[in-house]
Amino acid sequence: MYKKVASTFGIKVIIAILNLAIVIILSRSIGAAGKGDASLILTSIAMMLLFCNMIGGSSLVYFVPRYNIFQLFLLSNLWSIIVAIAAFAALKFFTVIPEIFVTPIIILTLINSFLATNLTILLGKEKIMSNNYISLLQTVINLVVLLLLTKSFHQADIYSYINSLYAAMGICLLVSTILIWPYLKDISFQGSKKLLYHLAKLGMSNQAGHIMQFMSLRVSYYVLAGYSGAAILGVYSNGVSLIESLLLISNSFATVLYPKIANTTDIKFAQKLTLQMTKISIILCLTALIPLLLLPSEFWIWLFGNEFKDVKQVIILLSPGIIFCNAAVIIGHYFSGTGRYNVNTIANFIGLIITLASILFVIPAYGIFEAGLISTLSYLGVTIFVMIYFAKEAQIKVHQLLPSVSDFLWLKSQAKIFLKDSK
Numbered sequence: 001m002y003k004k005v006a007s008t009f010g011i012k013v014i015i016a017i018l019n020l021a022i023v024i025i026l027s028r029s030i031g032a033a034g035k036g037d038a039s040l041i042l043t044s045i046a047m048m049l050l051f052c053n054m055i056g057g058s059s060l061v062y063f064v065p066r067y068n069i070f071q072l073f074l075l076s077n078l079w080s081i082i083v084a085i086a087a088f089a090a091l092k093f094f095t096v097i098p099e100i101f102v103t104p105i106i107i108l109t110l111i112n113s114f115l116a117t118n119l120t121i122l123l124g125k126e127k128i129m130s131n132n133y134i135s136l137l138q139t140v141i142n143l144v145v146l147l148l149l150t151k152s153f154h155q156a157d158i159y160s161y162i163n164s165l166y167a168a169m170g171i172c173l174l175v176s177t178i179l180i181w182p183y184l185k186d187i188s189f190q191g192s193k194k195l196l197y198h199l200a201k202l203g204m205s206n207q208a209g210h211i212m213q214f215m216s217l218r219v220s221y222y223v224l225a226g227y228s229g230a231a232i233l234g235v236y237s238n239g240v241s242l243i244e245s246l247l248l249i250s251n252s253f254a255t256v257l258y259p260k261i262a263n264t265t266d267i268k269f270a271q272k273l274t275l276q277m278t279k280i281s282i283i284l285c286l287t288a289l290i291p292l293l294l295l296p297s298e299f300w301i302w303l304f305g306n307e308f309k310d311v312k313q314v315i316i317l318l319s320p321g322i323i324f325c326n327a328a329v330i331i332g333h334y335f336s337g338t339g340r341y342n343v344n345t346i347a348n349f350i351g352l353i354i355t356l357a358s359i360l361f362v363i364p365a366y367g368i369f370e371a372g373l374i375s376t377l378s379y380l381g382v383t384i385f386v387m388i389y390f391a392k393e394a395q396i397k398v399h400q401l402l403p404s405v406s407d408f409l410w411l412k413s414q415a416k417i418f419l420k421d422s423k
Contacts, residue, residue, distance in 0.1 A: 056203060
């Protein structure tokens with residue numbers, strides 16, 4: 001199992017490096033303001049996806065082993081179309097983002113939602129590597145097309161990024177559809193109404209937490225753009241991208257942990273696995289964070305451009321929270337895998353309250369320092385809640401979720417064994 005984690009982690013590292021290359025290209029070619037527009041586009045797509053995932057989404061992992069996959073596929077995608085139509089009308093009415101970005105955001109959201117459904121079905125079938133390879137393919141295509149447009153065709157504007165997203169998501173949607181096609185051959189409409197009810201009940205419970213989490217972590221983008229401008233948002237988003245790349249550690253574990261828990265009835269096994277993965281993810285996050293903190297501001301200026309000197313400040317401000325956030329991701333997937341999305345919803349509600357209250361307290365003085373500090377406080381609030389809840393259920397002390405010296409030594413020995421076996 002840990003070989004799957006290691007393979008998943010390796011692929012996610014490659015994806016993170018490629019995403020960093022995309023960030024560098026965008027920062028250098030369209031500047032901080034253009035990078036701010038790109039961040040608003042991605043953030044808006046992510047926001048729309050949260051509503052698409054109210055029927056389906058990550059909760060499909062729980063349903064795939066239990067229900068007809070054709071019905072899951074059909075109901076999830078039909079709901080996404082309904083959400084896209086409603087979102088188009090809402091964005092046209094409320095001028096939250098520039099009107100020229102509305103249509104691309106809606107189309108990309110719809111493609112991304114279809115793709116996410118396919119990938120989640122693969123994950124539910126424990127086709128973890130297929131899921132990983134498609135995610136890698138998407139990033140590679142995005143980078144290659146962006147390079148061609150900006151360097152070969154000299155399209156140094158935000159539309160080069162939008163077109164690269166079209167190409168990447170569209171091709172991966174086609175590939176993923178081919179892979180899940182065998183699971184769609186059992187066509188049945190029997191019990192669709194009952195299934196829709198269960199999908200909505202569990203999916204909305206799950207997505208309520210994700211929506212709150214999104215607002216906690218990304219409402220700062222809209223506030224920054226409104227009070228400090230797109231250029232400041234571009235700088236802040238680069239720092240966030242770098243620090244949140246450390247979440248690939250916990251996400252790698254969660255990719256394996258989630259379907260494993262969803263497919264088992266042994267709660268003690270699930271708790272033990274969650275405890276072990278939580279400790280490992282914290283250790284690895286700390287290890288990866290140290291070099292990131294040691295890099296000077298001059299390095300980020302050299303990498304992104306003169307406008308990005310404050311990236312290091314963002315990294316420092318967010319570093320305490322990201323360590324605990326790695327733990328929250330693992331524990332949160334334990335509750336999701338056992339079908340109790342309400343726990344994550346409550347945790348993310350706490351994070352949202354902390355974020356909104358803090359923003360209201362500091363406005364109108366809202367800049368990089370305030371945004372980073374508030375995000376860290378939100379991370380901490382969410383993590384403390386899920387740790388306490390899990391510790392009570394597993395009948396352990398909260399501090400047992402934190403790594404000890406013996407955990408460091410155990411991980412070191414396991415790494416040596418893994419390296420020896422891989423030779």
